[in-house]
Amino acid sequence: MTQGAEIICVGTELLLGEILNSNAQFLAQELAKLGIPHFFQTVVGDNPVRIKQAIALACQRSSIIIFTGGLGPTPDDLTTEAIADFFETPLVEDAAIWAIIEQKFTVRGIVPSPSNRKQALRPEGAQPLPNPTGTAPGIVWQPRYGLTLLTFPGVPRELYPMWNQTAIPFLKSQGWGETQIFSRNLRFWGIPESTLAEKVAPFLEQKSPTVAPYAGRGEARLRLSVRSNSQLEANQALDSLQQKIQALCGQDYYGSDADTLAAVVGRLLVERSQTVAVAESCTGGGLGQKLTDSPGSSGYFWGGVIAYDNRVKLKLLDVDAVTLSTQGAVSAIVAEQMAVGVKNLLETDWGISITGIAGPGGGSEEKPVGLVYIGLAAPDGSVTHQEYCLGLGRGRDWIRDVSASHALDLLRRQLLDKN
């Protein structure tokens, strides 16, 4: 048995996929914050035999078992009973718990039904774990030395306050939470996960802080984690490591944790007191939407033109009709004209455009689905473009979303270069 926690989520609705197991994520985050190692999660249905199987296994490998679900008043709520049964301990009715349940019902003007009486049962020797919002408490119990069980209802609205108000103080009283895990996610754009992993290979081997690579939606990430009893010390270790990694990766690194490309671009624009407008074809507004995800974006984003139809490109963006008909709407030159056009129309510092083939139809051998051009008109009057071949394998949504991110990334790099 290791010193660590295991989560057992009880509920047939989870096995039928009727609900998403957000409790497991919540508890996992909370355990990480408290520095409690957490190696397994199990989901099991409302079946007494299988719940007991899950308990038997968890007892062998974990020192803290956290249950969610199965505490309700109906016959298929079986968690407390299964726990008592597994440890061959009788269930007793707790008069104090029953008084609390009755009182909670009375406040709501309801008479508790006989089935609620079940919620006042606890294994002999277990303590109630108060539930500030719901009817019935959970339990906290040490059925034997070195093993602690905590039970919680499955309803997140009851679980969260119960965890914060009753479980955390208990776990801290047991000595947990002095050492916590502090993590930071570094975000990269324009470099595949595998290339990034090779670039930072020596760091992947080190013990503390640890470094782990991930792939996001078109982006690569590194998660740095360190165990510490001091936020300050943890931040120093993470800062120092981050500096080394950034030095290796240059502009491919764009931000950390909750940073988005759009938010980073926003900060760079604010620093420079500059503004931007967008001209969008295949993304249909998705770039503008990303730019306005951040509160305060009205400080640097003025708006743009969704030029889905070529008539709009001609009329509002001043795209040249001959160029459009000879080169096609999806071309480098049209992308550049769109960027210049929207910059002039809205009188902003920067103009950025996207034109491409999002598919699934509309591709040709010469211009396949996934071909995208980004145009960028800069404050100094220069105009550039980038061509991207995003392939058709990952579908229309992906092509549109990643195109908008590429546009933000191109603007980000030019903002950094023209600093």
Added chain:
Amino acid sequence: MTQGAEIICVGTELLLGEILNSNAQFLAQELAKLGIPHFFQTVVGDNPVRIKQAIALACQRSSIIIFTGGLGPTPDDLTTEAIADFFETPLVEDAAIWAIIEQKFTVRGIVPSPSNRKQALRPEGAQPLPNPTGTAPGIVWQPRYGLTLLTFPGVPRELYPMWNQTAIPFLKSQGWGETQIFSRNLRFWGIPESTLAEKVAPFLEQKSPTVAPYAGRGEARLRLSVRSNSQLEANQALDSLQQKIQALCGQDYYGSDADTLAAVVGRLLVERSQTVAVAESCTGGGLGQKLTDSPGSSGYFWGGVIAYDNRVKLKLLDVDAVTLSTQGAVSAIVAEQMAVGVKNLLETDWGISITGIAGPGGGSEEKPVGLVYIGLAAPDGSVTHQEYCLGLGRGRDWIRDVSASHALDLLRRQLLDKN
């Protein structure tokens, strides 16, 4: 060992609570549809010893083990290796898989890195399970009689098509899925889940097909489910029930299953050979993005103006300067002027506008966060608006997203009315 499936999700990011385990829900739903019993889910980190512990246990109690995660190219992607190791079977490089990986990279103009070579490994005797969207395939393997393993990447965008295109046919070939659960989701906009549930209360009691209410992102849904060994019979039962429910709910019903408000609006516009343009303030392009989610939207969506800054409203949408300064940008009259403005500018049949306070800042007592106006200019020259008080509780993203959906719904109802 029971005849049934167990899901093993591999990934330290799950144990740290960094991501929500949506794969487990997806797979649970899919197993239910195929009628495959499913009694356990396990989550385990990127640790070879613990992955093998999870395999050892699953082998004892399940006949199908479905893995997600740990198939990537980096050193902490360990699933295939742990499986081979547990069954004491050598890993071999599959030349055909490697050729596919190389080709997928070539299409994107990238040279695969040496670490990608790892993704071409499979335990001797295992078959590749093709991955239509990602780089590397999974495996399907029967390491011994009565036990089948399937591996999938952890990225949902790769998992879903892979499941549909390669795993389902395989599982059906093994005799699963003869009696299936056929489900249909009916989608409603403009009616709260509780009101909908009361309206269809008698149907919620019936045994077959079953009817269950759900709440989505601003919408209400009813899931109709029937168990059958005939798609035809199932469809007849679902059709008949759907008719009765639609008769009760009128225009609040907007579509089924994969239908979106944008797709339904698109179909109605195509039927009428009409076109639409958008004028967006607080949504910043989100309405245009929704309208262009559907392939073929160029047939009815011409584009629009993102008028985030008031200067753009004045210059391009012909909003009256006096009205703007006396009534404010977030007002019924400005919404109407924006809708008319974009309809005239882009010469479309319909013009639709959104102006509102998405927050978290910018609200006042008179105009709180969540106040949104939608303007609609119709082909017959009439102009209307709707006011929505969306509240600030659910945040900026929610307000922006639901505003765009309200705009689509308003257009949908007018298209139906003016049929």
